[in-house]
Amino acid sequence: xxxxxxxxxxxxxxxxxxxxxxxxxxxxxxxxxxxxxxxxxxxxxxxxxxxxxxxxxxxxxxxxxxxxxxxxxxxxxxxxxxxxxxxxxxxxxxxxxxxxxxxxxxxxxxxxxxxxxxxxxxxxxxxxxxxxxxxxxxxxxxxxxxxxxxxxxxxxxxxxxxxxxxxxxxxxxxxxxxxxxxxxxxxxxxxxxxxxxxxxxxxxxxxxxxxxxxxxxxxxxxxxxxxxxxxxxxxxxxxxxxxxxxxxxxxxx
Numbered sequence: 343x344x345x346x347x348x349x350x351x352x353x354x355x356x357x358x359x360x361x362x363x364x365x366x367x368x369x370x371x372x373x374x375x376x377x378x379x380x381x382x383x384x385x386x387x388x389x390x391x392x393x394x395x396x397x398x399x400x401x402x403x404x405x406x407x408x409x410x411x412x413x414x415x416x417x418x419x420x421x422x423x424x425x426x427x428x429x430x431x432x433x434x435x436x437x438x439x440x441x442x443x444x445x446x447x448x449x450x451x452x453x454x455x456x457x458x459x460x461x462x463x464x465x466x467x468x469x470x471x472x473x474x475x476x477x478x479x480x481x482x483x484x485x486x487x488x489x490x491x492x493x494x495x496x497x498x499x500x501x502x503x504x505x506x507x508x509x510x511x512x513x514x515x516x517x518x519x520x521x522x523x524x525x526x527x528x529x530x531x532x533x534x535x536x537x538x539x540x541x542x543x544x545x546x547x548x549x550x551x552x553x554x555x556x557x558x559x560x561x562x563x564x565x566x567x568x569x570x571x572x573x574x575x576x577x578x579x580x581x582x583x584x585x586x587x588x589x590x591x592x593x594x595x
Contacts, residue, residue: 346371354452367477368429371438372461393455397487398463402456411448412440424470431490431517435476445499484520484524488556491518495552503548508539518556525556528564544581551579558582569595578586 344352345368352371361365374567402409404416411422412564423432439461463469479486494514499506519525519532538544547569558578562568572586572595589595 365400366479366483369472369479370477393459394464397458400458400464401451401468402555405451406448408533409451411450412446412454414445417445417449419444423466424473426473429517430477431480431520431523432473432477434490434494434497435480436473437475437497439472442497444496444501445498468512481522483522484560485517487524490558492553494518495549499549505548506552508547509543511541511547511552512536515555519559525559526563527559531559531562531564531568534565534589534594535585538585542584542588548579548581554579554582565589 343350348351348356349372353367356371357364364365401412404412404420406413406416417437418428421430421436424436426433426436436579436584437449439457440449441457450474458464461468461472464474465563480490495506498510498514515532515536521528538546562572568586568589574583575585586595
């Protein structure tokens, strides 16, 4: 209650659903309650004088020449200084933590300062500690994992487009559906899905396809599960129905 300034009822709610782990509960609270912060909102206004010199200096280290945004090269340097690489899925959690809505737009000064302030961070070490907790949460909390997965589409799609190219989508699917994460699917299923997209020339992945694929994989973790339980009457996106037909034509199910 002291850290979040929330009431007792809400504090108990977040602690209980995170098995009374204060670190997980805090991350869940900030992700849920503050994760959709819009810069300039009167409800979340923090006066500049409340930001520490250490935090402002940290921001300036990665900001562009204009000083108003951290662009992609600055974000990459921040990630490297935190001891991670772009292949680490938790870096997507970092983007969300800092209020980034799209990689190409960068992270605004207001969002960086506000979100670090709210998470009690003013140094790389403090941010690193939060990321370690988020990394563990990715591995153990399917709800949190799903939210990060669904956030990723808007984060990486080009601002003037409504689809991801198949190559980019594939790179992220390979990151998300590693064995260490909570949605366990057969490697053959994932490779067959990718082969289907390539052979059928499905060059673009819509947001609906992206969002629903994780729900599909939650229900069907292998080709044998699809063969046994798939119901063509279920309201899956058309591309998934096409995938089912492809599996039949290839005699894979």
